Amino acid sequence: MTDSKRIVLSSDHAAIDLRQAVARHIAEQGWEVVDIGPTTPESTHYPKHGEAAARRVASGDCALGIILCGTGQGIMMAANKVKGIRCGVCSDAFSARMIRQHNDANMLSIGARVVGEGLALDIVDAFLSATFEGGRHGTRVDMITEIEG
């Protein structure tokens, strides 16, 4: 990962309020937030929002991404279809730290109907403050990349 502090945020309609809270929280920490919406509460389709955020990360435009939907699951599945993306759903800070340290995750997904705002911000902090350990974990991440072809 680069030293860039540019991060993309996206969600579906189920997570707009939490996404905006995450955006405010990490902007205060000095992150350059690229919030690609949506901003209106109409029902929308999480795959397109997950894909759009993932493409910002895969292209190198953003170093990391945080995506949210009701459970965090559907938008994570869509993001992980984009080559180069490693996105995990987290409902606890330990997992959020570990997907950076061991899996070199470049995207985090959160379920807005699963966790409250306080826990979500802890999860985000754990993800953003951790770094990839490399070594044997690098071998395993390379094996994931090989599956992509």
Ligand code: RB5
């Ligand atoms: C939308 O109702 C909901 O299905 C979506 O936010 C998400 O939970 C899907 O995985």
